[in-house]
Amino acid sequence: MKMQQRDYRSSSFLLPLCLIIILPAPFLSLPAQAAGPYTDSAHGNASYGVKRSVAPLGNYSQGNCAHCHEQHASIDGAEPAPYSGDNSASPFALFADNFNPSATFTPYQQNDNFCFYCHTNVDYLQSSGITNYNRDYAATFGGYTTDSPLGIFEAFNQHSYHNLSDIQDFSQTNFSSFFTATSNPCTACHNPHIARRNKENKKDPSYTAISKPSDHANLWGNDASERMLAATSNKYMAPYFYEATNTYEPDATLTHDGSLTPDYNAFCTDCHNTTNTISSTTLGRNLIKISWYTEGGDSTTAGDKHGKNSATGSSERIMPYGTDNGWVLSCLDCHEPHGSPSSFLIRREVNGSYTTAAVHTKATSPTATSNIKLLCAKCHNSDWEYVHHLSPDATFNQFKCGSCHGQNGTAGFIIPCEDCHSHGKYVTDIDDPSLSRRTF
Ligand code: HEC
Ligand code: HEC
Ligand code: HEC
Ligand code: HEC
Ligand code: HEC
Ligand code: HEC
Ligand code: HEC
Ligand code: HEC
Structure with missing residues (x-):
């Protein structure tokens, strides 16, 4: 604002x-x-x-x-x-x-980025270090402090991370009004001259630390119109705070309508929208374009159901999402902004409980084990047979099991969830190709 x-x-x-x-x-x-x-x-x-x-x-x-x-x-x-x-x-x-552009992969060294000289838990130049550390989102706003990285330098040096040289390249092209060839990739998301201390005022986003890249001179989230409540017309439900029964992010509050949380969707979709081509050195490909705002239920042009598009089926959700449809989630309900021990910046803790450190390790190797279902289970009924075969709107007939599940027996039985579920995906009915289901 x-x-x-x-x-x-x-x-x-x-x-x-x-x-x-x-x-x-x-x-x-x-x-x-x-x-x-x-x-x-x-x-x-x-x-x-x-x-x-x-x-x-x-x-x-x-x-x-x-x-x-x-x-x-x-x-x-x-x-x-x-x-x-x-x-x-x-x-x-x-x-x-400011930044060493040849640092294309982790581990980052402290001298690769100017900010790392102070925003770290070891060898910092800031006198006495950063007060109470900079923990990750799951710790600061989700309440799960165990094993959090204790500095931004440490946060970026995890299994997955927002690749800083990719961000620099992307921002130079797309935000050239302020972002130069020698600019710091952190300043794509932060303005060091105005960023505030949200971590010490968790319930008050007028202390927001971020600026949208398309509006670098101003803070983002400090105005009521820039928060989840306004952005979703009251269809945001804050996830549970870690093990604090019936209290919610961002600070174990009773308020759960998004009025205390910046609109992270508008922030992230400044880059991750339906049109920008974003190349990822880490993943070795262009990223899936994120469609968070397009409604249209199950039509093949509709956006993600975790976004503004509404779920179409019976609710297989757990609390606090209840039986309603129409919720709009925040990117930071599932993702970290800087880095994570899991792939794809997935949070260590989601909706009040721990997800395990390796919820999804499929980033670089397609054959690596994926535990993505552990993430889904934080908000959904985790009886996957019920969800897919037995629920009121289940799409799959239980017949000729092997045609979908492969050979009987444990090895071939569970079908990889990401075959059908990730941003932008939908599944077409085998018997009636005119029917499709948006599946994320
Ligand atoms: C000379 C040391 C120093 C450098 C260099 C530095 N910072 Fe900071 N930064 C601080 C201190 C001190 C605070 C306030 C810490 C606290 O919360 O007590 C802070 C706070 C912040 C905050 C507000 C959130 C918070 O409470 O920690 C952001 C965002 C931030 N810095 C980003 C950056 C970025 C981006 C860069 C590089 C462009 C940078 N900083 C470089 C010392 C530094
Ligand atoms: C893609 C956008 C993005 C990039 C790039 C980014 N940040 Fe952030 N950063 C965020 C968001 C969103 C938050 C607010 C959530 C939070 O505080 O955890 C945040 C929070 C912070 C905070 C406050 C953490 C706290 O204690 O709550 C600091 C400090 C910070 N960033 C520093 C940096 C530094 C230094 C870099 C570069 C090495 C960087 N950020 C790169 C998006 C980004
Ligand atoms: C936490 C470290 C930090 C502090 C403190 C800081 N700056 Fe900066 N400043 C930066 C960084 C980093 C850049 C480069 C921005 C980029 O990477 O594009 C910058 C850039 C600038 C620029 C160039 C224009 C721009 O915004 O990119 C001016 C002018 C400036 N600073 C003035 C100041 C003044 C005056 C102060 C004190 C009132 C100040 N800075 C305090 C880190 C800091
Ligand atoms: C319900 C949890 C959830 C929410 C909410 C969510 N994501 Fe994701 N996101 C995921 C998962 C899971 C993956 C990994 C999926 C896969 O296996 O490809 C992912 C992957 C991604 C990727 C990498 C895509 C690729 O090319 O592989 C990007 C970029 C991304 N998300 C951005 C966003 C943005 C931006 C938002 C908010 C507008 C958002 N996500 C909201 C769960 C979520
Ligand atoms: C300034 C532009 C910019 C903003 C803002 C931004 N991203 Fe990204 N993001 C990128 C770029 C560039 C990449 C490719 C580099 C990479 O893969 O790390 C990327 C990659 C990702 C990935 C895939 C990372 C991986 O290695 O698996 C995820 C997930 C993601 N972003 C989520 C988010 C979320 C969540 C937000 C909001 C907090 C956000 N992004 C905001 C530019 C941005
Ligand atoms: C943070 C909570 C959260 C997480 C984590 C989450 N979901 Fe969801 N999911 C929801 C909510 C809430 C809805 C309902 C959205 C609406 O009302 O429009 C939903 C809706 C869906 C739908 C649409 C169902 C329908 O009836 O149309 C699918 C499919 C889905 N989620 C799959 C997944 C998968 C797969 C994962 C794991 C990768 C996952 N979700 C992780 C909260 C979550
Ligand atoms: C048309 C495709 C299809 C057919 C045919 C099919 N399934 Fe499934 N089934 C699925 C999908 C998709 C899932 C969800 C992914 C998973 O869990 O493997 C699933 C899940 C399951 C699960 C839960 C596994 C877990 O993750 O815990 C069981 C059990 C199951 N099916 C049993 C059967 C049996 C028994 C048959 C044959 C009588 C059968 N299915 C036939 C598609 C199919
Ligand atoms: C072959 C494609 C396919 C695979 C593989 C698959 N699913 Fe699904 N899934 C679907 C379809 C289609 C739906 C929508 C049907 C429904 O909601 O009943 C769905 C629905 C869901 C939902 C939404 C429940 C709701 O309505 O709120 C979740 C969560 C989910 N799946 C999780 C998983 C998990 C976890 C796995 C891996 C163990 C998996 N799925 C594997 C096709 C698949």
């Missing part, structure tokens, strides 16, 4: 840009910033904002720009090493290179 106050792109804020680039010391000795979006931000905060511990920075108050921007590669030898080792300044006059 647009700020009432002038945002950091206003003329008074742009002035320091010239200072950074042309002038030496004055920029660094800027007085504490006047009230405004920067001082309201997590980085600009005077008591918990940026503060590097190295001695030469001792004169700069907590929250000062100089803890990130330096006009030379380093202040009096305060490391990390200068840009490309040639003593020239890093782009944007940052204290280190």
Whole structure:
């Protein structure tokens, strides 16, 4: 949402840009910033904002720009090493290179990304580290703290992750109004000058940490119209909070209508929509396009039923989804934004309980074991025979078992769920090809 106050792109804020680039010391000795979006931000905060511990920075108050921007590669030898080792300044006059584009796969090293110097649980440059860590979504908003990564660096170095060089390439092409060849992929989703501390104010998304890539100068989620409640016309049901009976995300609250949660669907579909071709180096292919808003039930042009399109059958859901149809889920009900021990950024905990660390390990090898049904079971009746053969609208006749299940016996019996279920999929009736079911 647009700020009432002038945002950091206003003329008074742009002035320091010239200072950074042309002038030496004055920029660094800027007085504490006047009230405004920067001082309201997590980085600009005077008591918990940026503060590097190295001695030469001792004169700069907590929250000062100089803890990130330096006009030379380093202040009096305060490391990390200068840009490309040639003593020239890093782009944007940052204290280190913004991003190393040749880091195409994990494990990422700390010096691959400027942000990793502070957003990590080891060897951090932030004085005393990040307060209470940065845990993953399942921990911070789902309540499942066990085994959470304790920093953003750690979150990206898991089995699946949002590939940062792919994000950089994609954003350069698609968000060129602000995203340059030397921009940091994290800034596709965050504006470091305005991002706030949602984790300490979980019930209050005016403290949101994110900005939509198509609206980089503003926060996303801080306005009531940018939350799940408004975006779904009251058809969002917040999942259960971890083992806290009948309380809900994002903070074991009794409110479950989405009024406390940013509209993550609009955020993620800024990139993952029906038109963008997104190539994934990690998966070695283009990604499935996500259709989250198109209604039309079981028609082959309709979107996902977990999105705005409504379920068409009898309800095989468990609580809190009850017997109703028409729910719209949030991407972050199932996915992490940064990384996960499972494939496809699937959360460790979903709808109040643990999913196991390897719910779905089919990312790179099509023959690897998939446990995707453990994810489905978090919200659906997990008697898969009932769901597919016996429920009021079951589609499969139990006849000639082997024609679908392969050889009898355990090895061939269960049919891989992802043959029929993932974003965009539908199944056509064998006997009557005019009938189809949207199956995700
Ligand atoms: C000099 C250290 C430092 C660097 C470099 C840094 N951050 Fe931060 N960041 C912090 C601190 C300190 C906080 C506030 C931490 C807290 O919650 O106490 C913070 C908070 C944040 C938040 C708000 C959420 C939260 O509470 O943690 C976001 C989002 C964020 N940083 C993103 C970034 C991104 C993106 C980059 C790189 C472009 C970056 N940071 C680089 C130190 C840093
Ligand atoms: C594809 C979008 C996307 C990218 C890329 C991304 N983030 Fe985030 N990030 C999010 C979303 C969404 C949230 C809000 C949910 C949350 O707080 O867990 C978030 C939350 C955060 C937080 C707050 C975590 C907390 O404690 O709640 C920090 C800090 C952060 N990101 C830093 C980074 C850094 C550093 C990078 C790059 C290495 C990065 N992000 C890349 C989407 C992204
Ligand atoms: C947490 C670290 C951090 C802090 C603190 C910070 N910046 Fe930045 N700033 C960045 C990063 C990273 C970029 C590069 C953005 C990108 O990757 O596209 C940047 C870019 C800029 C730019 C270039 C225009 C733009 O937005 O891309 C200006 C101007 C700027 N910063 C000014 C400031 C001023 C003035 C302050 C203090 C009021 C400040 N910054 C505080 C990290 C920071
Ligand atoms: C009900 C849980 C659920 C929700 C909600 C959900 N996803 Fe997914 N998503 C999955 C699962 C499961 C997979 C892996 C499916 C597979 O095996 O291909 C996946 C895969 C993906 C992929 C990778 C697709 C590919 O090419 O393999 C993307 C991108 C994605 N999701 C984005 C989103 C976005 C964006 C949203 C919100 C608009 C969203 N998801 C909502 C469960 C979910
Ligand atoms: C700035 C654009 C952008 C935004 C915003 C964005 N993504 Fe992505 N996403 C990408 C790109 C590029 C890839 C391909 C790189 C990769 O596979 O990691 C990707 C890949 C994915 C994958 C597949 C990752 C894998 O390796 O299995 C999932 C799942 C996904 N995104 C979910 C989300 C969710 C959920 C959100 C919202 C929190 C989101 N994305 C927001 C650009 C984006
Ligand atoms: C976070 C909870 C959640 C998870 C996890 C989840 N679902 Fe769902 N699913 C729902 C809800 C809620 C609906 C009803 C949507 C509506 O009302 O439009 C639904 C609807 C469906 C439908 C449409 C049924 C019909 O009658 O039209 C299918 C098919 C489906 N889910 C399959 C899956 C599969 C397969 C998985 C595992 C990969 C899965 N779901 C994971 C919550 C979930
Ligand atoms: C037209 C295809 C088809 C035929 C024929 C068929 N099934 Fe199924 N069955 C399915 C599908 C799809 C599922 C859901 C995926 C799974 O669980 O393997 C399923 C699931 C099951 C399950 C639950 C397995 C689990 O995951 O726990 C049982 C048991 C089962 N079928 C028994 C039978 C028997 C016995 C026959 C023959 C009398 C039969 N099926 C014939 C399609 C078929
Ligand atoms: C051959 C295709 C096929 C396979 C394989 C398959 N399913 Fe399904 N599934 C369907 C169809 C068609 C429906 C819709 C029929 C219905 O809702 O009764 C469905 C419905 C569902 C639903 C939605 C229940 C509801 O109405 O809320 C879930 C959950 C589900 N399947 C899970 C699974 C799981 C888990 C597996 C793997 C063990 C699996 N399916 C394998 C075709 C398949």
